[in-house]
Amino acid sequence: MPSEDDLDCVYEYDSTWDSLSEEDDSPDDGDQCAATGRPQKYIWNYGRSVLATVYRKQAEVCLLKPKQNQDQTAMHWDCYALGALLPSLVHCITDSFKEGFGSQSARNMRAAKDMQIYRHGYPNLQENEENANKEMCNLLFYQNACPSEPDGVTIEEFHSEWKTNYRKLVRTFLQSRDEHCSMAKLFPLREPGMNYRAYELTQKEMKAFQQSEEAKQRLVKSYKLMLGFYGIELVDEGTGEVRRANNWEERYSNLNRNSHNNLRISRILKCLGELGFEHYQAPLVKFFLTETLVNKELGSVKHSALDYFLFSIRDKKKRRELIEYAYRHYESKEQFVWCPRKIQMRFKRRNTPGEKCKEKGGGGGLSTCEVNQCEAV
Template sequence: MLHAYALYLRGCCNVMQDLQYLEELDIPSNLRLITSKLPYKLREGWRSTAYETQQRTGRRIRFHNFMDFVEKHAKMLLDPLFGDIQDQITMKRPLPRSTSELKPISQRHSSFATSVAVNTKPAGCTVKQSSVPQQPAQTTPSGIIPSCGYCHGKHALIDCSQFKTQSHDKVEFLRRQGYCFGCLLKGHLSKNCKRRLMCHVCKMKHPTVLHIPSEKGPRQENQAKSTAETEETPISSTLVSAGDATGAGKDCAPAIMPVRVKTAIMEDDCVCTYDSTWDTESDGEDQAADGQHRRSSLDKYKSGYPNLADEEYSEDKMKNLQFYLNKFPSSPDNVYIESFLKEWKNDYKKLESVLSYIQWLFPLREPGVNYMASELTKKEIEAFKGNDDAKKRLVESYELLLGFYGVRLVNKETGEVTRADNWKERFRNLEQNMHNNMRITRILKSLGELGFEHYQAPLVRFFLEETLVKKNLTSVKHSVLDYFLFAILDKQQRQELVSYAYLHFEPKDTFVWCPRKIQRQFKKFRKKEKHRHSSSSSSTKDHYEDKEKSRTPPRTRPWTMEQGNI
């Protein structure tokens, strides 16, 4: 069971990472709820492990710490030599439910035998032995002689013929004498009964002697039986029978993985559920005043968070601006921006393991994992854009994080980027630690908020080329298409990059990041470009050069809405 729980936790982690909502699992209330599912002994172990981790790292516990703990103990239980060691406890055998379960004790196999004669006559009376052998009283395997509470005979209550023939007041008698309604034994209530008997008539969980005959006919009685049997068999949404699959048990929990559900609406020529890139309305307009059209987090960001009310602060209380002016330290790391840029640069181990600095370096108008960081406000954004020192340090922070991901900023004016010298090593780290995908999405959104929108498209173009053309960063590919691409504020640049993605994406029939109608326009545009290029090549060299002076080369010419005639 613990191994199945570990697989379930790993599946949840993979899904939440892909959806970029892993921080939801790091919330203390959610962690406490997940911890309550552990067995009692493991809860004690987790308590000490969590305390030691917090003392060693100085940070609060995250979901991945709990998941590593469960996976470690699950692997320990699967050890072929020591995994199945159990505590030596004496198993108490329950009392028999009927005389059919009573087995005589064979004296041949007994190590000890005693004969006890019970004298039930008063003192001074002579007992005359009968020549007819008496029937021995029924005994349990442990030697206990059952006693009927109804007729006081030497048999269990379930075997009492007088109790079976009793037509009424059975329930009242059981309640008065303290019997369990589930197993007809004393010592516990029916709601806590773990040995419920099954009725031989209706197959429900109650003793046969308590069965109340139904007024339905035989056919209806059989239907009720089959319905009862069906209802008693629970269908689990987590445990699925794996049959005789290699490496799977009888019941196994399959790994959870994110899937894209392709519904009928996705086949519509003009519909794309990912983004409003192809809408005719402007980015700032709400498509439905009554709120029926719910925007995603990226749509809210691009529309300027229309329903978000900012609190009024003076400039000296704008924590994000004061942080970038080197007047306020980050929390909980207690690091000033100048110290961060000098001491943390190229310290890739610290940049990977510490999760609280990214909210300070790249703030947003929405909360993040670090609850000690402050959200941006409109006034703070305007003050930030007007401060050259803050913007200069933001570019330095951007360069520092780019180096951590194996990317180098080539031109500070245009935002052009290329591979860094250590790109192979850093790409491997990016492949292995998918939470960096969420960091990059945050960086792109923060650049758009703080006046560096022109940095967004070059970085996204770089990742599209690496994933789709050069076939690197396979674990980052869908984050690039799902999130990086649609974090770009400029709609025209988004459209051009979607066109670039469609050109290099395979198989094209599974491309879902723009409507089908737009994809057909892409195809037509590419055909025209190829035809124009081939016709130009067949003409004379001078004529070809004259024609090329007045138009863009076919390989670099971007697709636009006007060219698509949409």
């Protein structure tokens, strides 16, 4: 099995560990090495260990297989050895990767790239001129000045009529043929969506939105409404602390049955980071990590929480802390692929007195504040 040092590189498109600094990611350093300034792809350096294993295997074959004809030329012997070696090499490489990564051998690279582009402010994105010429449709929607298209629902109507009527919410809004447009209206992003009726955020609109207390208050209402749909409640609007709602069992059942909710949660997390609620990201992500890895309640959400939710956090320090939190509660640590091996070794060396503290979700469930008291991260 490869040594820990052979696995010491960060996955491609993930700058979480590109330096020892705990500063936030910036739009300018997305694809550059922090130490050299040169373009960098963050990828696992697994090749050396595999090659070393291959060479060892070749030596074993050559030593164990006697020469059948001492008069063979060196060329003939090389061809013979290579022919005998090829099947072994295939198994050797396959087994090496299985040993190194387990049955789930690769991180979701599409997710890693998507979340890194988001965290670094979409460095190559050119804003749609048509969207730029629109009079800030997303902001006007949240100022209750214009309804969504094509359903004609205003934000105030949505908040008042759909707040706890989840059947109506699913039937007429979230599962309509214009679902992606509706979610894009509630939680707009800079990246292109799946519905032409939705308009992407522009940088100008984002700044205006962040300066509008009216719009921001309504965004919090939308956030609380969707949290309720998922069986979660916002405890503190200042810190973003969340916990299980009283109806969590019913709503968790919906989350486990319908994996498309994971896409919506990813959109919500991204939107929070764009519109002035970046501090809401980490509490919600930690909540999902606790529910999936510790309390084992949301199996269908687990991989989205690790691939997408965790890497939506723009605060690099908090993101690193939650990666460590995820690692410490991940059962098959040899299969943990969301940070380099050397970082995992650092986690192991740390004194973690809260490691044996058992978190339980009884009653209304643990809040993120209560989990923090239980864990020494």
